[in-house]
Amino acid sequence: MSKSAPKRRMITSALPYANGPIHLGHIAGAYLPADIHVRHLRSTGEDVLWICGSDEHGAAITLRAKKEGIPPREIVDLYHEEMQKAFTGLDISFDHYSRTSSPKHHQVAQEFFLNLMEKGGFEVKTEEQFFDEKAQQFLADRYIQGTCPSCGHDGAYGDQCEKCGKTLSPTELVNPKSTLSGSTPVLKPTTLWYLPMGRHESWLREYIVEGKLDGQPHHDPKTWKAHVLGQCRSWIEGGLESRAMTRDLDWGVPVPVEGAEGKVLYVWLDAPIGYITATMEWCEAHGQDWKDWWQDPNAELLHFIGKDNIVFHCIIFPILLKEHGGYNLPTNVPANEFMNLEGDKISTSRNWAVWVTEYLEDFPEGSDAMRYVLTAIMPEQKDSEFTWSDFRDKVNNELADVLGNFVNRVLVLTKKYYGGEVPTAPAQEDLTDTDRALLEALAAAPGKIGGLIQRHRYKEAQLEAMNVARLGNKYLTEQEPWKLQKTDPERTATIMHLTCQVVGNCAVLLEPFLPQTAAKLAAAFGLTDGRWADAQPDMVQAGTTLGELPILFAKIDDDTVAAQVAKLGQKGGDTTREIMPAKDEITFDDFTKLDLRVGTVLECEKVPKADKLLKLTVDTGLDTRTVVSGIAEHFKPEDVVGRQVTLLVNLAPRKLRGIESQGMVLMASTDDGGLRFVSPEEGVQPGDVIS
Ligand SMILES: [Zn+2]
Secondary structure, three states, X not given: XXXXXXXXXXXXXXXXXXXXXXXXXXXXXXXXXXXXXXXXXXXXXXXXXXXXXXXXXXXXXXXXXXXXXXXXXXXXXXXXXXXXXXXXXXXXXXXXXXXXXXXXXXXHHHHHHHHXXXXXXXXXXEEEEEEEOOOOEEOOHHHEEEEOOOXXXXXXXXXXXXXXXXXXXXXHOEXXXXXXXXXXXXXXXXXXXXXXXXXXXXXXXXXXXXXXXXXXXXXXXXXXXXXXXXXXXXXXXXXXXXXXXXXXXXXXXXOOOOOOOOEEEOHHHHHHHXXXXXXXXXXXXXXXXXXXXXXXXXXXEEEEOEHHHHHHHHHHHHHHHHHHOOOOOEEEOOOEOOEEEOOEOOEOOOOEOOEHXXXXXXXXXXXXXXXXXXXXXXXXXXXXXXXXXXXHHHHHXXXXXXXXXXXXXXXXXXXXXXXXXXXXXXXXXXXXXXXXXXXXHHXXXXXXXXXXXXXXXXHHHHHHHHHXXXXXXXHHHHHOHHHHOOOOHHHHHHHHHHHHHHXXXXXXXXXXXXXXXXXXXXXHOOOOOOOHHHOOOOOOOOOOEOOOOOOOOOOOOHHHHHHHHHHOOOOOOOXXXXXXXXXXXOOHHHHXXXXXXXXXXXXXXXXXXXXXXXXXEEEXXXXXXXXXXXXXXXXXXXXXXXXXXXXXXXXXXXXXXXXXXXXXXXEEEOOOOOEEEOOOOOOOOOOOEEO
């Protein structure tokens, strides 16, 4: 391909794990920004290919399968379909959506692995790995949990701490536990293929920090987001350690080496290769050569991801591509930060999430409205927050009152005054300063919006696109053609001709953000196949007959907001709860050592200067004693007095805030972080033995 040939844009979005449905946080992270980007490129006539697919390997899948008692295949089939439904429903317009469990992908990933192996790209080591003797399985990634050595977070996984983002090896975890059985794992030798990342440090530093590859300029590092560069820099400066690229698991791409039975490729090795497989599939179906997209120097690679995937796309995958040779490396990785929800982190286990398919059931016409709100609050540079009341305000005040109202008034007035035909264009000399300002704004808008999109500033780009409608709305309101129509028909025609131009421009410029709305506008204003270049101050021809336009945006009422907020945290949606792993087995004798009794709380008061502690006086049948309990954040003293509780009476006394606590009240912890008393049924009295 010659240098003058048009650039190909190879675009990927993070492959979502097929272990649960898609929520709004996913969409705002890696899919909506890419969709806006790709729609704009298509509109400007660029050669672009956008691929994605379900990531169907890894411990997240097998763990879920184990929990639900069904084969991994059923899990990935279920969610592959569910995720496609969510993406289609929000008009996420991948050119191809694939899946990594396909035989084709297994073959491509294995060939890639063998290529690296032949080049000496791995270190093969036999070493001690954690093994769960009860489950008879090696423990990696999500099969093992413990305390993060870096930030002290208690629930860090064997491959990553989700609190501080540090990637980990299982052996780095403090106090490791098997998530399968809860037992403390033992060490057992196994053979692993390691990627010696340290070898690649110097060229990676040049690539990330200077934007150079093999001494040649590759990309402008200033175009990368500060938080992406920051994460990469701290990785490289911290020293890159070798990472195991294989796992002892029975689900995944088998390691294609003799004697490696029972081993699969690490999911983070095979998943990004899934981008390549998906491209091959699309190219086969479209008579193209996939190498033109991945290996031609004139093609450009762009990865859209969330911030938790930065290291894999900026460091590990580039190492794999460079080590293999012949592949392009990404010119940018515009990762987004996280989106929170109603004052809390999105949590699958607590069902604190808005699931896309559920949203679309409640709002069947709601794709554009949600795209609009998510773009308006997109976490481009820092974390952001979605709230339903903000959703209502943006839909009502911006989409319905500005865009919907403006377009509707233009259409209704044009029908009323001109039988639905766009009136004649004004002569240049008849234009007022206000008219000229409007036309200048229209002329400048496509470049301004397109530039922002190219720089991955989608939030501002959408704001500018909406400003076109806002400007038209203001112009129409101020010019008041309804007052002039009888006395000054020429001026009225000018106003209506110009406002029709504004709507025409909206149909093109809003398309990346609001594709359904843009299509409705284009249809009503006789525009077909609108391209970015068609957005011009004189794009709608005089004499065009306007069609019908449905109501663009239904207003959201307070009851709807309340109903959506009430759904959060309730059961349903994702049914997988993070259950605390079982503890180590004990004997019956161990159990009989516990002296559990029914007790009645006689008195209760707060412990001074201790937010969490209540002091209980309990009738145990044996005696009346003091128990200090950490329940003050959940119960008021008056709620506790008179209750019958389950009490461990032979716990060695201990002092809390200077008060000797002589026993322990049993409580159940709920999913939402709450506490409940474990209370006996009626008809028991203090001192009754519980066994
Ligand atoms: Zn941590």
